[in-house]
Amino acid sequence: MKELEKYQKKLQRYLDQGRYQHTLGVMYTSAALAMAYHYDLKKAMTAGLLHDCAKNVPNDKKLELCKKHHIEITDIERENPFLLHAKVGAWIAKKKYDVKDEEVLHAIKVHTTGAPAMGTLDMILFIADYIEPGRDKAHNLPQIREMAFTSLEQTVEKILYDTLHYLNEKSGRIDPTTQLTYEYYKNRKEMAV
Secondary structure, X not given: OHHHHHHHHHHHHHOOHHHHHHHHHHHHHHHHHHHHOOOOHHHHHHHHHHOOOOOOOOHHHHXXXXXXXXXXXXXXXXXXXXXXXXXXXXXXXXXXXXXXXHHHHHHHHHOOOOXXXXXXXXXXXXXXXXXXXXXXXXXXXXXXXXXXOOOHHHHHXXXXXXXXXXXXXXXXXXXXXXXXXXXXXXXXXXXXO
16 A cells, blocks of 8 residues: 555645545545445556546646657547546556556546446446535535445446537537447446346
8 A cells, every 4th residue: 555655645746636626536436336236446546546546637748748649639629628537547547656457547548538337446436426525516415325235237327428418419429429428338237128
């Protein structure tokens, strides 16, 4: 756990206070979910702590890093470069924090949009980012927080459903990966019934 302390000290220099507090909330929520689902605690905490390590990188710098390091950019990410913090964050975690674990890096990469057929750590981080104690604006949050400790897949599907409805209501553009991920988990839920 010494590595986590080292990461925390470094992150405090690069994140604003609100983002840093959110990051700690996600780390501890990831730990709680990891314990509930018998998943590796250190991996979950590492992913939670580093998931937003690129959040305060300016948008033009995110685009520049993607171009320079051949990180794929979708059209919607090009129009809304703040969405790139997940992909750029995975790169920063690997290059600047020396994270070698591919599961941790993948979880960071997909924590915003999700991805079809996510692994356990992917789902833990995706959910933890949504339900951490500092969050208070999301629709159905009490229900989702409770659900998170009974079924990762159903919780992912519910978060995606609420996110898509929110974006549709405010006429926000939807990343195609988010829609694909929702369809994947919705179909899995229907097949299980």
